[in-house]
Each structure stands twice: as C-alpha cells, then as structure tokens.
Amino acid sequence: MTLSGTQSARIALDARPEWRNQRRIAIKIGSALLTDSETGTLKKAWLEAIGDDVAELKAQGREVILVSSGAIALGRRALGLAPGALKLEEAQASAAVGQVTLAHAYQTVFRERGITTAQILVTPGDTEERRRYLNARSTIATLLKLGAVPVVNENDTVATAEIRYGDNDRLAARVATMMTADCLVLLSDIDGLYTAPPAKNPHAQHIDVVTQITPEIEAMAGDAGTELSRGGMVTKITAAKLAVSAGTHMVIASGKELHPLRALANGAPCTWFLASANPVAARKRWIAGTLEPKGVVLIDDGAARALRSGRSLLPAGVTGVSGAFERGEAVIIRDGHGCEIGRGLIAYCAEEAARIAGRSSHEIEATLGYAGRAALIHRDDLALLHDLD
Numbered sequence: 138m139t140l141s142g143t144q145s146a147r148i149a150l151d152a153r154p155e156w157r158n159q160r161r162i163a164i165k166i167g168s169a170l171l172t173d174s175e176t177g178t179l180k181k182a183w184l185e186a187i188g189d190d191v192a193e194l195k196a197q198g199r200e201v202i203l204v205s206s207g208a209i210a211l212g213r214r215a216l217g218l219a220p221g222a223l224k225l226e227e228a229q230a231s232a233a234v235g236q237v238t239l240a241h242a243y244q245t246v247f248r249e250r251g252i253t254t255a256q257i258l259v260t261p262g263d264t265e266e267r268r269r270y271l272n273a274r275s276t277i278a279t280l281l282k283l284g285a286v287p288v289v290n291e292n293d294t295v296a297t298a299e300i301r302y303g304d305n306d307r308l309a310a311r312v313a314t315m316m317t318a319d320c321l322v323l324l325s326d327i328d329g330l331y332t333a334p335p336a337k338n339p340h341a342q343h344i345d346v347v348t349q350i351t352p353e354i355e356a357m358a359g360d361a362g363t364e365l366s367r368g369g370m371v372t373k374i375t376a377a378k379l380a381v382s383a384g385t386h387m388v389i390a391s392g393k394e395l396h397p398l399r400a401l402a403n404g405a406p407c408t409w410f411l412a413s414a415n416p417v418a419a420r421k422r423w424i425a426g427t428l429e430p431k432g433v434v435l436i437d438d439g440a441a442r443a444l445r446s447g448r449s450l451l452p453a454g455v456t457g458v459s460g461a462f463e464r465g466e467a468v469i470i471r472d473g474h475g476c477e478i479g480r481g482l483i484a485y486c487a488e489e490a491a492r493i494a495g496r497s498s499h500e501i502e503a504t505l506g507y508a509g510r511a512a513l514i515h516r517d518d519l520a521l522l523h524d525l526d
C-alpha cells in the first residue's frame with residue numbers, strides 16, 4: 138500500500154534512519170544561516186560552531202561534504218550594491234567577490250580544528266555531463282580519501298541563466314547523489330517540512346518522516362524564496378526527489394541555533410525523506426538500467442574473473458572495443474563467449490580505448506601521450522549482472 142503524505146506524517150519516529158549509520162554526509166548551508174542580512178557579513182560564531190560539529194563527525198570516522206551558499210550575499214555588500222533584486226551580471230560580480238571571503242572563512246575556521254578544506258566550484262554540466270561528471274566525482278572522492286572536507290558552491294561567475302542551478306538545494310542533491318552519500322542534510326531557517334507554509338498557517342503541522350513524495354507533499358510548499366535565499370521549500374522538495382531516487386536519504390533541519398549537527402545527532406526535530414535503496418545499489422541500477430549503452434567492450438576470462446571478485450577493468454584484459462562513445466558514457470561488457478556480464482562508465486573515448494586495449498596500465502602514457510587513469514572502468518563505475526537484484 139502507498140502511504141499518503143499525511144499518513145507518512147504519523148509514521149513512528151523509529152522509521153527514521155539511524156544518524157550514527159550515516160557514514161558519508163553532504164551538508165547544505167544556506168546564505169541566511171551563514172550571513173547577517175543587516176551587515177552582509179559572515180556570522181563568525183555560527184561558522185565556528187559548524188567547524189566544531191564537522192570536526193566531531195570526522196572524529197567519528199565519517200566523511201563530510203559541505204555545499205555552501207553565501208557568495209552573493211557576502212559579495213554584494215563589498216561592492217556597494219543596494220538591497221533588492223540583483224541583475225544577473227551583478228549577482229555574478231557579487232559571487233566573484235564573496236566566494237573568496239567564503240572559501241577563506243571555511244579554510245581559517247576548519248584549519249583551527251585540524252581540518253583541510255578544498256574549494257570545488259561546479260556548474261550543472263560538471264555534475265550531469267558524463268565526461269565531466271567522472272572528473273568531479275573522482276576529485277571529490279580523492280579529497281575525501283585524503284581526509285579533506287570539500288566545500289562546494291555553484292560556479293556562479295561563469296554560469297549563465299539557462300545553465301545554472303540558481304539554488305543550492307538542487308546542487309547539493311546532485312553533489313550528494315554523484316558522491317553516493319548516505320544522507321544529505323539541508324540546514325535551513327526552519328526545522329523541517331510543515332503541512333503548509335508556517336508563516337501564513339499557524340496551525341500547520343510538522344512532518345517527521347516522508348516515505349514517498351506524493352503530489353500532496355509537493356503541494357505543502359509555498360512560494361519560492363526570499364531576497365537572500367533562493368529556493369524556499371519548493372527547491373527542497375525537488376532536491377528530496379533527486380536524492381531519494383538515487384538512494385540518498387535527505388533531512389531538513391534547523392540551523393538557526395549554534396551546533397545544528399550536534400542537535401540533529403541528539404534527536405532535534407527535523408523532517409527525513411527516506412530513500413528505499415542504498416546509494417551504491419541505486420547507482421549500479423542507474424548505470425545498468427537507465428543509461429543508454431554507446432558501445433561494447435570485450436574482455437578475456439582473466440578480466441571477467443577479476444571483475445566478479447570486485448576489481449576494476451584494466452585495459453590489459455580487453456580483447457576488443459566497438460561503438461562510438463565518449464569518456465564517461467555507458468558501455469556493455471561482454472566475456473569471451475559474447476555474453477553480457479555487466480555495464481560500466483568508461484574512462485576513455487572509443488578511439489583511445491581501442492588503442493590501449495590489451496596493453497598494461499603503465500603503457501597508457503606512452504600510447505596516448507598523456508597519463509590517464511589506470512582503469513578503463515573503475516569498480517565504482519561498474520554494474521555487474523550478478524550484483525543486481
């Protein structure tokens with residue numbers, strides 16, 4: 138049976154995922170939390186408290202990715218722009234100024250806690266186009282492996298109206314799903330979703346858990362955004378749809394008080410949107426079922442055994458390549474009998490893949506003239522038939 142929104146509101150709190158089981162966590166921080174709307178400056182004490190919270194999460198062995206807004210809000214005041222709506226070019230100029238302040242503030246506060254931060258500026262193309270998606274994913278994965286905290290924002294200075302997210306809620310959902318995060322936390326000025334916009338509906342009720350995003354749930358969001366914050370609840374629900382369909386839980390929690398992540402761990406009120414699958418399984422299904430394969434890679438028996446035991450596909454095990462594909466596109470992998478054993482996102486275009494087929498990884502540089510990735514298909518980008526339900 139499908140639960141409606143109001144039924145899901147009555148689901149017992151024990152339906153919430155355990156906070157302690159969330160190993161890779163993306164956290165979105167909105168402009169209104171981080172900046173003072175009167176002075177257009179950073180709220181230093183708030184950022185210090187987030188630094189403490191993230192340090193605690195990292196000490197528990199978790200990986201943290203921050204998606205932080207605030208560049209436009211910080212930059213506009215420095216440029217002397219009057220309050221009110223900004224033209225696109227003014228917003229972009231403000232972001233160029235404010236992003237420097239923002240990145241420096243994170244670097245300073247986190248360094249005091251022994252944490253290295255890294256700035257990642259992305260456009261929708263970087264998270265959605267296959268070729269660039271692999272680059273963004275692999276850079277962020279490397280930073281996480283090395284213990285750093287990536288601080289992501291949209292590359293507002295170059296993104297034009299048609300090709301930008303515009304709000305960081307959806308950007309955060311894309312980043313979280315691209316990184317197969319277990320959960321995405323949207324820190325907001327409100328402690329979750331209510332049955333109606335609370336400012337206009339004093340009797341609106343708080344919703345603890347959403348198991349399915351029905352039209353009834355979507356209708357609960359009011360108008361989008363304010364001058365300082367772009368999305369309102371509308372973009373948060375869109376973000377929730379993106380997240381849960383890719384296996385990432387999403388939670389909306391209040392960031393108004395200091396130490397909001399500690400509060401979340403201690404059971405503060407919030408709204409969880411539940412994903413039905415885990416993010417790794419959901420990504421494998423996406424690779425296997427959603428993407429249209431653009432080519433075929435034939436592999437030998439040794440490579441087939443290596444893949445089945447969880448290894449990446451190296452060029453040495455490839456006996457043939459066909460089709461026209463770009464780096465990052467999906468291909469079918471067939472064994473020596475011509476049977477499909479799985480699909481994957483390939484790290485080289487068709488022409489390059491054919492040239493390195495059968496060669497060992499250390500010959501890649503001499504063959505192609507540049508040092509590419511050792512694996513033709515990384516194990517994280519593989520979906521083998523025997524792994525799928």
Ligand SMILES: Nc1ncnc2c1ncn2[C@@H]1O[C@H](COP(=O)(O)OP(=O)(O)O)[C@@H](O)[C@H]1O
Pocket residue numbers: 167168169170324325326327329330331332333334335336357358359360362363366367368369370371
């Ligand atoms: N059904 C709803 N439940 C909760 N908040 C809602 C709802 N509909 C609209 N809102 C508004 O959405 C706001 C949060 O979004 P927003 O201002 O964009 O915050 P942020 O800066 O955190 O992205 C709330 O303060 C509230 O006014």
Ligand SMILES: N[C@@H](CCC(=O)OP(=O)(O)O)C(=O)O
Pocket residue numbers: 166167168169205206207208209210232290291293303304305306365366367368369
């Ligand atoms: N990329 C923009 C953020 C835009 C945005 O989504 O703001 P918010 O609604 O505060 O999360 C900036 O840094 O100003």
